[in-house]
Amino acid sequence: MFRSARSVILVSVLAFPARGGIELWSGDPDDVGIDNQAGIVTIEAAGVFKFQSLDGEDLADISLIEVADGVTGTVEVHVMRDPADEVGTTGARDVNEIDLTNDQGASLVGVLGVIDIGGDLGTLGGVTVNDVTGSLGYIWFADDVQGEITIPDDPGVRPRFSGLRSMILGDLLTPDFSDSRSAGPSGSAAKTRESRARSGILGSACLG
């Protein structure tokens, strides 16, 4: 209220160099919202999306990859530095959480560089976790997801699952943790998101 009147200052558009952040390698940018302040990626339509997260030259964190309410169809997510690297070179230092619970389709295909969720339309056939270079905190599935989770025991691609704290599987049927060394129910996920606290935990992977 004590401010003096000021004239309008118009700042021209300058060529600021990009300093990283979460970037969409491929996919329709109209179907994605990227909140670079909070590290939140919101996928707003079915499709294939490939991201990387950089802080300058270094890898940076992604707090959350989520599917917007009401999205139907198949969502495929990759996080990688090079979209040609289909085996999943890590494109983020940390992916804290993948939240696919809002996808209304029963089929989800998520490939996160570190995790491969494969399945057919109508049912989720299974979950396969591949090699991990970065870390992944949580994976959430909708309650109607059916199938099994498989963690291949392949020492050649270790270390895997660095930082993975829990998979919240909803009503996932027949969870099969084939890698008994690194998987097992824990139920200790720090579920701070209230609606998720009400979802069932039938299996979880707690890996170091």
Add this chain to the structure above:
Amino acid sequence: MWRWVASLPLLLCVVAPPAAGDRYWVAYEGDDFPENEGWERLNFGDGPANRTLDDGVLTIDSLWSTNISDFYKMERPLNPGPGETFVMEWRLRVNQVVDNGPRLVDPGVALFSDDDWALALQFGVSGFRSGFEDNVSFVFEAAVFHDYRVRSTDMRSYALYVDDELIHNGAFWEPTTTRSRISWGDGIQGAASHHDWDYFRFGVVPEPSSSLLVLSFLGAMALASLRRRM
């Protein structure tokens, strides 16, 4: 009387709030561009956005591209100590949002505490949502200024006030990221907007209950002393 005076140091030890941490207060009032007042400007995509300063209001206009995020960040310790409250407040008007998706939010505020707990709010013309909490969104009068205030004593839970009315008791979320920081501005790539920031302030202040406790206790002691003298 002398007994009361002699007991004063002990009373102060008992009722004084614990040793405060580094109390601080950062206030951006729209007098200059934020990067000239200690904030770091970050922009991604097709940014930066167009900006104007007029009578203490910073206007950010990214309507020419949905592929812009252009915001201001400050990294510093944030958490309150015992007997203190963290406060973050801002005055924002969102005039227009263009988004090809269903969400229609673009400007935002994000907070990552010293121990990695986070809060993110994303704003539209007539409402806002919490980015880390499920199903937390609010609708209010469109395209006018609203005053927002977040208060937290533990950086795990918070109270959110809009126009001095408590509308939400929420919870912080724990991502794995580090580096305590606060940011505000045009936060989202995938949406465009025209919006105005009147001010953005944050800091650590004494917890009201602690101050009131001290004053109440001292008042009661003074009253008791007066009664004894009468």
